[in-house]
Amino acid sequence: MxxxxxxxxxxxxxxxxxxxxxxxxxxxxxxxxxxxxxxxxxxxxxxxxxxxxxxxxxxxxxxxxxxxxxxxxxxxxxxxxxxxxxxxxxxxxxxxxxxxxxxxxxxxxxxxxxxxxxxxxxxxxxxxxxxxxxxxxxASLETPGPPAITRREREILQLIAREHSNLEIAEALFISERTVETHRRNLLTKTKCKSAVGLIQYAIRHNLLA
Amino acid sequence: MxxxxxxxxxxxxxxxxxxxxxxxxxxxxxxxxxxxxxxxxxxxxxxxxxxxxxxxxxxxxxxxxxxxxxxxxxxxxxxxxxxxxxxxxxxxxxxxxxxxxxxxxxxxxxxxxxxxxxxxxxxxxxxxxxxxxxxxxxASLETPGPPAITRREREILQLIAREHSNLEIAEALFISERTVETHRRNLLTKTKCKSAVGLIQYAIRHNLLA
DNA sequence: TAAAAAATACGTGCCAGTACGTAGGCCCGG
DNA sequence: CCGGGCCTACGTACTGGCACGTATTTTTTA
Incomplete structure (x- = not known):
């Protein structure tokens, strides 16, 4: 060996x-x-x-x-x-x-x-x-649906972690601020977090930050 | 040994x-x-x-x-x-x-x-x-002042990390919400962070979470 | 004991983030 | 071809966090 x-x-x-x-x-x-x-x-x-x-x-x-x-x-x-x-x-x-x-x-x-x-x-x-x-x-997620974070959501999450505002993120990704807000909301729902604070910890726990 | x-x-x-x-x-x-x-x-x-x-x-x-x-x-x-x-x-x-x-x-x-x-x-x-x-x-901080996080501040930081609001933290520690806000502000200043998002990462990097 | 640091507290005001609702375009797989 | 997931986008409304200023009391330290 x-x-x-x-x-x-x-x-x-x-x-x-x-x-x-x-x-x-x-x-x-x-x-x-x-x-x-x-x-x-x-x-x-x-x-x-x-x-x-x-x-x-x-x-x-x-x-x-x-x-x-x-x-x-x-x-x-x-x-x-x-x-x-x-x-x-x-x-x-x-x-x-x-x-x-x-x-x-x-x-x-x-x-x-x-x-x-x-x-x-x-x-x-x-x-x-x-x-x-x-x-x-x-197994338990077979019923409701697996809350998998998508590629785009991960991108947004990483920018949130760098303390960027929604507007900054929007400009960086060439999308509307509204879109960023939506992604953000979806992230909160999927991770069952109350705010960005929880989001960051989720990201770190799941190694989502490069 | x-x-x-x-x-x-x-x-x-x-x-x-x-x-x-x-x-x-x-x-x-x-x-x-x-x-x-x-x-x-x-x-x-x-x-x-x-x-x-x-x-x-x-x-x-x-x-x-x-x-x-x-x-x-x-x-x-x-x-x-x-x-x-x-x-x-x-x-x-x-x-x-x-x-x-x-x-x-x-x-x-x-x-x-x-x-x-x-x-x-x-x-x-x-x-x-x-x-x-x-x-x-x-050494470089001898001039301005060493930004050391105090015990109380660390407590508040830990509660922030658990996604508690200022009001909840205040009730948990039997102090005024205003006081919590002050501690929070001091933490942001000391860590040079823009928001709670950065605070959490500071806390994790410096092992401030039990 | 005097000076310094920490913890406590209040007010005012702004804005970013969040809740909730809605919806069109795109692409993939049944 | 159609349903479903994803990305996109807008509006309204609320509120919690944050900026900035100020001040008293307690604890620690020199």
Whole structure:
């Protein structure tokens, strides 16, 4: 397997934790996305990539996508400190086969790797809970309708976050101020927020700000 | 020294990285603040505590304060993924003797520990940069005045973030709506924001929301 | 204890944001 | 071809936030 993390301490820790597991061999380790791809080319025998999500430069999710695109048979196991909806969903979309929190013990980590290597999936308990919540949300929304933020709405949201007034936003996007107001109202309705204050937090929680 | 981190992988990694450094002995390791304090009582020979800032339950900063209060001779070396102004400043106020990023190499880590153990301080390059920026800000503000957010202002900010109106905030804090407006105005001035929208982002960037 | 900072409070006035209603043009999929 | 989602757009009305000025009391700090 290939180990990708920009923290030497974590890399060393995982290496050490896996030493007793003689069937799991750490073939190589990388400190960034680009290096990981190079190593993947040089080591065709790699079957599992254990990668940290938060890395400078190419993010873990981007790397996951790149791996999926170029090495379809390689299984990606995500490693992260967080388990928020947006991130977990991104990893799944990127084709991740599993998601382990950094609080995982040696036992959990090795189990996860074996599961993933065997073609199955693995998710830490908290991550699984997040997934279930997502499913419930998705399910409960089958009846009324999924409040998905559209492209245009996201644009407006980003400009709101930069403290622009409706008029400024209108001029920036070459549309009428009335239109901006409408988008704004729709955003408030969809997010169930009372004002722009809540909107900003929604945007941040869902990673909608570039 | 005592090692405090809720991530087994990191603990194991640091242990392993320090093994070759025969003069640095890891006496014990804890997964949370409470456990760390117990271990500190049981191991009076501990001179340095290397602690992660992000832990469930008692935060790293709280633990640092507790250590400073009860074991004045023990030196605290903070370990963190981030180096934002607010966090670094908090650690310093809490009496931290150093601040190392998790991206640190084995060499940097051992240097940091030796420095701190010897009564000196150590800060990773990026952290030092942050500190310098802070100093420059502080220095440049000696003329006009340092815009520090007060306790009361922080309370109001948190309620604003929860989408409460001025009137609601006033009722919640048993003060006049006018007073809330004044605090709000002062916050806008201090943060150089145009509206509550910017305020929220300021609050999030500076970790002012519980 | 005196000076400085923080918290409290009021008034006046403007405008941006919000609520609510309505509607036409566009494009996609059934 | 038509329904539905999206983007576009207008009008009316209300109100909460914000600007600007001023001032007293309490707490902290020097």
């Amino acid at each position: 290939l180990l990708v993390d920009d923290h030497p301490m974590v890399v060393e820790g995982i290496r050490q934790m896996l030493l007793p597991e003689t069937d799991l061999r750490v073939v190589a380790q990388a400190n960034g996305g680009e290096q990981a791809l190079e190593l993947l080319s040089a080591h065709p025998e790699v079957r599992v990539v254990l990668l940290d999500l938060s890395m400078p430069g190419m993010s873990g999710v981007e790397l996951a996508r790149a791996i999926r695109a170029g090495w379809a048979e390689v299984r990606v196991l995500a490693l992260s400190m967080f388990h928020d909806h947006a991130t977990v969903a991104e990893v799944l979309e990127a084709g991740g086969a599993g998601y382990v929190l950094k609080t995982a013990s040696r036992a959990e980590l090795s189990t996860a790797i074996r599961q993933v290597a065997a073609g199955r999936t693995y998710f830490s308990q908290d991550v699984a809970d997040t997934l279930l919540q997502n499913l419930q949300i998705t | 005592l090692l405090v981190d809720d991530h087994p992988m990191v603990v194991e990694g640091i242990r392993q990285m320090l093994l070759p450094e025969t003069d640095l002995r890891v006496v014990a390791q804890a997964n949370g603040g409470e456990q760390a304090l117990e271990l500190l009582s049981a191991h009076p020979e501990v001179r340095v505590v290397l602690l992660d800032l992000s832990m469930p339950g008692m935060s790293g900063v709280e633990l640092a304060r507790a250590i400073r209060a009860g074991w004045a001779e023990v030196r605290v070396l903070a370990l963190s993924m981030f180096h934002d102004h607010a966090t670094v400043a908090e650690v310093l106020e809490a009496g931290g003797a150093g601040y190392v990023l998790k991206t640190a190499s084995r060499a940097e880590l051992s240097t940091a520990i030796r420095q701190v153990a010897a009564g000196r301080t150590y800060f990773s390059q990026d952290v030092a940069d942050t500190l310098l920026q802070n100093l420059q800000i502080t």
